[in-house]
Amino acid sequence: xxxxxxxxxxxxxxxxxxxxxxxxxxxxxxxxxxxxxxxxxxxxxxxxxxxxxxxxxxxxxxxxxxxxxxxxxxxxxxxxxxxxxxxxxxxxxxxxxxxxxxxxxxxxxxxxxxxxxxxxxxxxxxxxxxxxxxxxxxxxxxxxxxxxxxxxxxxxxxxxxxxxxxxxxxxxxxxxxxxxxxxxxxxxxxxxxxxxxxxxxxxxxxxxxxxxxxxxxxxxxxxxxxxxxxxxxxxxxxxxxxxxxxxxxxxxxxxxxxxxxxxxxxxxxxxxxxxxxxxxxxxxxxxxxxxxxxxxxxxxxxxxxxxxxxxxxxxxxxxxxxxxxxxxxxxxxxxxxxxxxxxxxxxxxxxxxxxxxxxxxxxxxxxxxxxxxxxxxxxxxxxxxxxxxxxxxxxxx
Numbered sequence: 001x002x003x004x005x006x007x008x009x010x011x012x013x014x015x016x017x018x019x020x021x022x023x024x025x026x027x028x029x030x031x032x033x034x035x036x037x038x039x040x041x042x043x044x045x046x047x048x049x050x051x052x053x054x055x056x057x058x059x060x061x062x063x064x065x066x067x068x069x070x071x072x073x074x075x076x077x078x079x080x081x082x083x084x085x086x087x088x089x090x091x092x093x094x095x096x097x098x099x100x101x102x103x104x105x106x107x108x109x110x111x112x113x114x115x116x117x118x119x120x121x122x123x124x125x126x127x128x129x130x131x132x133x134x135x136x137x138x139x140x141x142x143x144x145x146x147x148x149x150x151x152x153x154x155x156x157x158x159x160x161x162x163x164x165x166x167x168x169x170x171x172x173x174x175x176x177x178x179x180x181x182x183x184x185x186x187x188x189x190x191x192x193x194x195x196x197x198x199x200x201x202x203x204x205x206x207x208x209x210x211x212x213x214x215x216x217x218x219x220x221x222x223x224x225x226x227x228x229x230x231x232x233x234x235x236x237x238x239x240x241x242x243x244x245x246x247x248x249x250x251x252x253x254x255x256x257x258x259x260x261x262x263x264x265x266x267x268x269x270x271x272x273x274x275x276x277x278x279x280x281x282x283x284x285x286x287x288x289x290x291x292x293x294x295x296x297x298x299x300x301x302x303x304x305x306x307x308x309x310x311x312x313x314x315x316x317x318x319x320x321x322x323x324x325x326x327x328x329x330x331x332x333x334x335x336x337x338x339x340x341x342x343x344x345x346x347x348x349x350x351x352x353x354x355x356x357x358x359x360x361x362x363x364x365x366x367x368x369x370x371x372x373x374x375x376x377x378x379x380x381x382x383x384x385x386x387x388x389x390x391x392x393x394x395x396x397x
Contacts, residue, residue: 001202006260007075013325014315015068018308020331022061023338027345027378029055035370042371047294050286052303056293059183060247060304061311066191067251068312070198071260087199094397095192097136102185104128104159105346107166107176116167126350128162129343131155136339138396184342190244198252205256208249215246216281219298223289243296250278250305258316271313278306333385339395341385345377 032042041053077087108125117124134151166176181189194211201207222230222239229235257270282291282302289297318324334341352359364373388394 001074001078001199003078004071004075004203004260006262007072012072012259012320013328014312014319015065016335017315017319017325017328017331018061018068018312019065019338020328020333020335022058022065023334023341024331024378024382025054026058026062027334027341027381028374029058030345031374031377032371034365035374036366038367038371044293045291047292048290050290050292052291052293052300056300057304057307059186059293060301061308062183062187063190063244063247064251064254064305064308064312066187067194067248067253068255070195070248070252071203071255074195074198074203091192091195091199095188095195097132097397098188098191099181099185100159101132101343102182102188103176103178104162105184106179106182108346108350111169111177111179113167113169113172116172117165119162119165120354122350122354124162124165126347126354127158129346129350131158131162132343133340133393133395135159136395136397138392138394140392184339186241186244189241190248193238193241193245194248194252203252203256205253205260208252208256212246212249212253215242215249216298216302219243219246219296219301220285220289223295223297240296243298243301246298246301247305247308250274250301250309254309254312268313271309275306275309275313278302278309282306330382333382333389336389337385337394339397340388340393341381343395344381344384 029042032038033044042055043053044055045051045053074087077090082090105128108121108128112121112124114121132155135155137151139148163175167174168177178185180186197211198208201211218235218239219242221227222236222243224230230239254271254274257274258264258268279302282299285297285302286299289295289299291297291299291303293300319328351357360373363369
C-alpha cells in the first residue's frame, strides 16, 4: 500500500467538529433515555415504526466518522514507517479492544443472576466500566514504567476476574456471553471488516464503492423473508456486521472524494452526487424493508449516510473554506477523547448505583426539566473532558 500524497500531514478540523458534535448529542440522548414524558422525536423509534429521529442518527454518525478517519490513520502510519505487521497488529488490537469493552458493558446491564454472584452486580458494572481507563490510557512519556505496568496489567487481571465472577441468569453458568456486541462492539466489528478490505484494495476509491454496494446488498438479503441464505449462521453474522460496515465504508468514500486530491474542488459535485445516491437508494429500498435502527435496515443506513454527508459538507464549507472555527472549541474536548467520554457516564451511573447515591431529584427525571438536565449534564461532561485532556487522561486504542 502506497502513501497517499494528497492526505499528507493534513488535519481536518471539520472532521473533529463532526465527531465532537456527535459525541455531545450522544451524551445528551443517553441521559435523556431515562427521562419520562419527553416527545417521541427525542427518543429512538420502535423497531416497527418505519421512521427515524435524530437520536437514531447518532450511532450511524459514529460509524461514518470512523470511516472518514481511516484514510488519514493509514496514511499517518505509512508516513511513520510502520511495517505491515505493525499496522495489522494495531488494527486487530483496536478492534478487539472495542469488542471486549462492548461485551462487558452489555453484560453489566442484564443477563446475570444477582443471587448467585459473589460480587454485587452494581460493583461488577462499576469495575467493568472503570478498567478500560487504566488499561488503554495514553500515558505520558515521563510516566513511571512500573506504575504503568501495574495499572495496565492490574486492569486486565480485574477484567479476567470479572468474567469468572459473572453468573448467567438463565443457565447458571459461569462467564459472560455476547448477548449482543454493544455499541462499541458493533463499531469494532464494522471497523475490522472495513479496514481489512481497505488495506487489501490499497484504499482505491472504486474498490471502496464496490464494498459499499456489497454491504448494502448483503444487508438487504439478510432482511429478506423467505430466503435460505440468511438462515446460515456465517452469512447472518457477516451480513449483520456489514450492515454497520456500510456506514463506515460510506465515510471512507466521502473522505476520499473530499481529500484524496491535490487541488480541492470549489464545489465537490461527486460528494453531492453521492449524497443524492445515498438518499435515492434509501428511498427505493424503504417500501421493502422500512426505516429501522433496531432492525438495521438498508434504508436506515443509506438515509443516515446521506444526512451525515450533507452535514459534513456544511461543516467543511463553514470551517475549511470560510474559516469559521472558533465556535467548535466547545466540542473539541470530546473530539480529542471520544472513548473516555463514552465510558465516563457509565462509571458515574454504576458508582451512584453501587453506593446508593441519588444526586438528581425526581423533578429532573421527567419532561422539560429532564431535557434541561440532560443538556446540562452533556455540557458538564465536556468540561470534565477538558480537565482529563489537560492532565493526560486520554484513552487510546
